[in-house]
Amino acid sequence: MPVSDVDLIDAWKQVLTLSRLEAGDIVTVLTSANTHPQTLATATIAAAGFGAVVNRLDVQPVNGEKSLSRDSLGYVGTTPLTGNRAALAALKASDLVLDLMTLLFSPEQGEILQSGTKILLAVEPPEVLARLVPTESDRVRVTAAAADLEKAKEMRIQSAAGTDLRCPVGQYPVIKEYGFVDEPGRWDHWPSGFLFTWPNEGMANGRVVLDTGDILLPMKSYVTAPISLTISNGFVRSIEGGLDAELLKDYIESFRDPEAYAISHIGWGLQPRARWSTLGLYDREATIGMDGRAFEGNFPFSLGPNTEVGGTRLTACHIDIPMRKCTVALDGKEVVLQGKLVDHLHLV
Numbered sequence: 001m002p003v004s005d006v007d008l009i010d011a012w013k014q015v016l017t018l019s020r021l022e023a024g025d026i027v028t029v030l031t032s033a034n035t036h037p038q039t040l041a042t043a044t045i046a047a048a049g050f051g052a053v054v055n056r057l058d059v060q061p062v063n064g065e066k067s068l069s070r071d072s073l074g075y076v077g078t079t080p081l082t083g084n085r086a087a088l089a090a091l092k093a094s095d096l097v098l099d100l101m102t103l104l105f106s107p108e109q110g111e112i113l114q115s116g117t118k119i120l121l122a123v124e125p126p127e128v129l130a131r132l133v134p135t136e137s138d139r140v141r142v143t144a145a146a147a148d149l150e151k152a153k154e155m156r157i158q159s160a161a162g163t164d165l166r167c168p169v170g171q172y173p174v175i176k177e178y179g180f181v182d183e184p185g186r187w188d189h190w191p192s193g194f195l196f197t198w199p200n201e202g203m204a205n206g207r208v209v210l211d212t213g214d215i216l217l218p219m220k221s222y223v224t225a226p227i228s229l230t231i232s233n234g235f236v237r238s239i240e241g242g243l244d245a246e247l248l249k250d251y252i253e254s255f256r257d258p259e260a261y262a263i264s265h266i267g268w269g270l271q272p273r274a275r276w277s278t279l280g281l282y283d284r285e286a287t288i289g290m291d292g293r294a295f296e297g298n299f300p301f302s303l304g305p306n307t308e309v310g311g312t313r314l315t316a317c318h319i320d321i322p323m324r325k326c327t328v329a330l331d332g333k334e335v336v337l338q339g340k341l342v343d344h345l346h347l348v
């Protein structure tokens with residue numbers, strides 16, 4: 001269902017208010033070939049309405065000839081900003097960058113944030129943005145969960161399907177994604193509503209069994225039969241199962257990069273307005289699957305880079321796998337029980 005310009009402008013106003021945009025701030029809207037015209041137009045109008053100075057920086061897409069998919073997260077690492085010092089200077093000189101392109105997982109993003117510039121990524125289709133406008137309560141919920149994760153020494157994930165993964169944590173920071181940027185140097189993604197960290201380097205061990213209904217991204221498909229992954233010392237060592245497993249293996253192998261098998265971010269979903277079922281309603285070209293990453297109680301297993309938190313793993317392959325019905329425990333204390341938030345269970 002399309003969303004009206006006025007509703008999307010209102011959504012931007014809410015996000016920009018939460019992001020503390022002020023008159024005179026310099027906002028640069030970063031665009032490329034994949035930018036949605038309605039998102040661009042409404043972002044520009046809303047930011048200008050705050051009295052901000054609004055620029056648009058349009059850059060050429062890259063990696064299209066290398067990627068197996070059209071998904072903006074299908075090939076990460078190098079971006080249109082790689083080697084583009086003029087664009088980098090403009091973004092570093094801005095107070096807020098609205099990333100309507102997908103700059104994620106690039107060293108350039110880190111450099112821009114270090115300068116104090118805020119970056120807000122927004123590439124889901126307009127109606128998804130309008131349905132999942134972030135709120136202050138999203139921030140409160142994610143921040144409270146992050147306080148628990150920051151204290152933890154181990155995250156253990158188990159499921160009836162056979163998952164039993166132990167991940168010592170604490171080496172890398174906890175990242176809160178609540179959908180707006182309220183502090184200098186902060187990056188976030190609208191829509192969101194989850195948190196994550198990385199296992200300590202080389203320390204994740206166990207087995208992950210992806211079960212029917214778990215989501216593969218960027219494939220944007222639901223698993224139809226179990227896929228069993230053996231994990232030792234931080235890397236996936238084997239991928240077994242039927243067709244889904246073979247497709248996953250072939251995709252990862254195409255990168256010819258041993259680092260593509262590294263365990264990447266792990267955490268849990270906290271967004272009650274995001275739905276597990278949404279992906280099945282969309283054309284694959286139309287979404288990057290944020291409902292799947294954010295829905296309440298999912299365990300997002302992932303493979304690939306760790307450059308977002310200062311690591312050196314700059315692999316172009318990144319796979320997110322939101323899993324259902326997992327139990328996630330921090331130092332033996334459950335925060336998600338069989339896919340349901342434990343805090344929520346206490347309230348019922």
Ligand SMILES: [Fe+2]
Pocket residue numbers: 265302318319320
């Ligand atoms: Fe990811």
